[in-house]
Amino acid sequence: MIRTPDHLEIRDERFRALVHPMGKLEQLCTGFTWTEGPVWFGDRNALIFSEIPSQTLYQWTEGQGLSVFREESQFNNGNTRDPWGRLVGCRHGTRDVVRTEYDGALTVLASEYEGKRLNSPNDVVVSSDGAVWFTDPTYGIISNFEGNRAEPEQAARHVFRIPPGGGAPVPVISDFAQPNGLCFSPDESILYVAESGSSHDDTVPPVIRKYAVDGETLTSLGDFATLDCGLPDGMRCDVQGNLWSSAGDGVHCFAPDGTLLGKILVPEVVANLCFGGPDGQRMYITATSSVYRVFVDVKGAEPWTRSARA
Template identity: 70%
Template sequence: MTALPPHLQLHDDRFASLVHPMSRLDRIASGLTWTEGPVWIGDHACLLFSDIPSQRILRWSNEDGVTVFRHRSQFTNGNTRDRQGRLISCRHGPRDVVRTEWNGSLTVLAQRHDHARLNSPNDVVVSSDGAIWFTDPTYGILSNFEGYRAPAEQSANHVFRIDPDSGAVKAVVSDFTQPNGLAFSPDETRLYIAESGSSHDASVPSIIRQFDVAGTDLRDAGVFATIDCGLPDGMRVDVDGNLWTSAGDGVHCFAPDGTLLGKILIPETVANLCFGGADGQSLFITASTAVYRVFVEVKGAEPWTRSAQV
């Protein structure tokens, strides 16, 4: 087998089929503050991502490079698309989850639970039934850097589900220190959730937990994987069920059985990632101050986030 370039690190032979030995690590945006929330917009062949402290959602395309999609984004963090292709975003400032309508207006989907304000919604995914699942750690209220310093009003740092019919906001997991990134398996029978509490408490393990999906509820299925450098944040799953997650030294790729297959080494701490590009085989990686792109040999498991009929 051809030797892999320095930014690709093989831990299991299966990783060789997921990357190409000539795959380059391209930095497509730089000079930013703290990038997060990447989502590929296949309809317009562009990537949207957040620069949280700068309160901007930025847009990147091959043709135009980096431009501003939204000013005064209220410390938007995670982004995804719903089944209709509309943008769903987590905002630290108003401590809510919002949907961008086709006319550009914003609809608040969640802002309170049990008559109290949410902490600071962080990351979000949409299941095929239209339900919206999001994490609610306290990062956006711990300081004024990526939100507004404030006391927490929730009884715990929950993971929530928004019902697609009633709009009811339901806590589905409540025993995380700081729940962060989340991603469904391709068949949506399992939900992976990152525990990033080691950011402020070294005694918290840097793990990804897995939950069996039982209708509108989740059942704890134990630890899926442990991150050996830094902590897990945003993550995505490919069509083969492999989980690609952010970490301190780059992106770690785990097989469905939890085996570490390999790493994409990035010179900055990685916050999040997503699949996209014209062929669906570009991995876009948001790191501390830059965004990177790597070609991979597999597509993401969320087809409606890549393209929609508009």
């Protein structure tokens, strides 16, 4: 019988079907200060991720290793792809959400609300109808480490939605201390949002909240899960509806009912993760100073993790 490796912690027997005891935790690259925003590009067989303090977007490709994708990224943090395969990112420095067009040009999708600058957009997802959903905590204006120190102009730390086709961002959630990572369930009927306010306030619980989605309307379904180590940041769902969240000791996997199934233990604090690889069954993990990869026996819910996209 194959022994459960040290990097896997089984909390529920269902977790064994989602991982494999022979799948190793690999360190792909290291030497960074704070990595974030991983997103898989199947059409170029590459991972793109942020190194926030150095204001650099990197690309990692099998067989070629690490290269610079974009310099002077304005403290770019979270990234995703839209249904047309374009990169969408959140920039702390310019306090905006930006899309990279096919020719490399940048289009600002949102930079203000009601005539006031956004706080510092952090993470972003795009639903299948083209609406852009993003979180706007204050991490990028608290200090000069991952942004530019400034006083917030917004009255709250909102979760915003930009309508399909563009337009002004609309707040859809406004009661978080610090909204952070977010992701949809596979059928987009549920939106999960991470509360990371415990980073600066111990009284804020490290929870993931759950919302029913009806077009542009969200209905709170309460707390989905509470982390037992660290705080939630970036998150992704797999095709079975399990939620994989970053945490202080690695990646925590929760069943759709909120049960903690198990953990992928990582020797650094994890900020974010994504599914990718040629079969969509490699999990790429951005931790404090390194990027890791591990095989998981389930595919990611986002379409570009399952096949190459143009």
